[in-house]
């Protein structure tokens with residue numbers, strides 16, 4: 104379909120600005136200002152593709168900051184292939200730095216980038232991705248405007264080390280808290296241990312949302328094969344930045360657009376890869392959002408149908424032992440895809456950014472270190488994908504089945520008459536502040552058969568949706584040896600948790616979902632054979648509570664603190680359908 108021959112008959116989009124004989128006034132005006140930093144009229148009117156570099160790196164976004172360096176190599180590639188590079192900033196999104204949550208900024212960066220790509224003389228764009236939400240924000244914008252686009256990961260940080268052991272970004276914080284509590288380190292030692300996990304430029308070296316989304320951008324076909332896993336400081340990273348620059352110019356000549364690459368097959372491939380890498384529970388939110396913007400049917404149920412039974416192959420923290428450098432040396436995404444191809448789990452003819460199919464790119468990509476990427480028949484865990492639960496608590500929520508520990512099974516699922524169901528007593532918190540204030544309150548009398556609920560943490564209730572669903576047990580239970588209680592909520596979750604969490608519940612309490620009717624003390628029943636989660640409360644009682652809630656003006660949540668919080672609250676959809684700005688999906 105897309106040969107390598109340039110389609111020279113197709114006028115470049117940028118000509119409407121720089122070389123429009125029908126509107127010489129405007130052409131002169133456009134030219135005049137883009138000449139003012141040294142580009143020449145000959146260059147701008149030469150018919151060379153103008154390639155944007157959507158720059159997400161800045162001092163405010165340390166995870167992506169290395170893109171400021173990489174862009175120099177990307178420019179060289181663009182120029183060598185006959186294009187002209189124009190670099191511009193994207194609204195920064197730093198996962199660890201943005202209050203109250205970077206979740207609020209994905210849709211804002213998306214909107215901003217759509218306006219830039221649509222409104223300026225760009226024929227194609229390099230999307231500089233990395234930190235969690237930067238990847239979906241940029242892909243979503245490219246999907247909406249649908250001009251040729253290729254993603255370039257900034258790459259993970261080098262492995263962190265402390266006293267001879269790998270320390271992974273994010274996950275080390277949990278360990279450090281334990282050591283601090285046990286008196287083995289002091290506050291200075293705490294910071295030193297945590298900082299050891301971030302030894303270089305790049306994004307989180309663990310299998311968090313960043314490594315997940317960068318891997319999926321490659322699995323979707325939106326970046327060059329092998330690109331996702333290269334650590335940020337490696338020379339290979341500079342080289343792939345250059346190759347990405349070369350390639351985007353060809354893509355413009357071939358008119359290879361996001362809609363050619365982001366097909367339903369591409370998304371189903373990504374869902375399977377997500378299970379095999381042990382990807383983040385944020386992935387369904389972001390991929391469903393991307394599918395909405397490119398106009399591909401993708402439902403939350405597709406994650407269970409296509410992903411649940413795929414085993415975990417990648418042994419990265421927090422689920423496993425290793426980190427980003429190891430993932431790269433073991434073969435990265437192509438090696439994972441190759442293992443899935445061997446099982447017929449990949450639509451191999453899905454087209455990718457290099458103009459070849461995913462199958463062609465990953466044929467022969469063997470595993471280089473089987474400790475880090477396991478062969479398909481020797482997985483770390485079976486059924487590494489997500490299960491979708493439903494009931495009177497929510498119309499959908501997801502659960503990672505692989506986190507159900509043997510200890511949990513004994514405690515909750517040991518009823519011989521009903522081995523896959525458990526009942527417990529609900530303890531309900533309204534937002535993270537409420538949880539922190541009350542979790543250790545003896546008046547709640549939390550025991551080992553309770554289920555912790557976090558509501559008011561969805562896209563509307565806590566604008567952007569907070570990563571707060573996995574909650575710790577009260578201190579007195581931890582001392583008694585109960586480390587994790589099941590958690591359910593309408594927010595998101597960071598990383599993976601040892602406790603079985605049911606999260607991304609939609610619709611959230613703030614828009615009147617069933618969670619809003621729940622009260623502390625209600626009986627909860629989770630049935631894993633029926634994929635159901637219900638509060639065992641009579642219909643009449645639920646109707647009475649609903650009437651009471653409506654009389655009170657609905658579920659109360661804190662006031663917005665910024666204009667964007669207020670605007671997003673009015674426009675955003677629910678997590679199951681990507682938490683997109685609903686009005687935006689009409690524009691494709």
Ligand code: FES
Nearest residue numbers: 166234306307313
């Ligand atoms: Fe940016 Fe993890 S905080 S990638």
Ligand code: MG
Nearest residue numbers: 198235312597
């Ligand atoms: Mg995160």
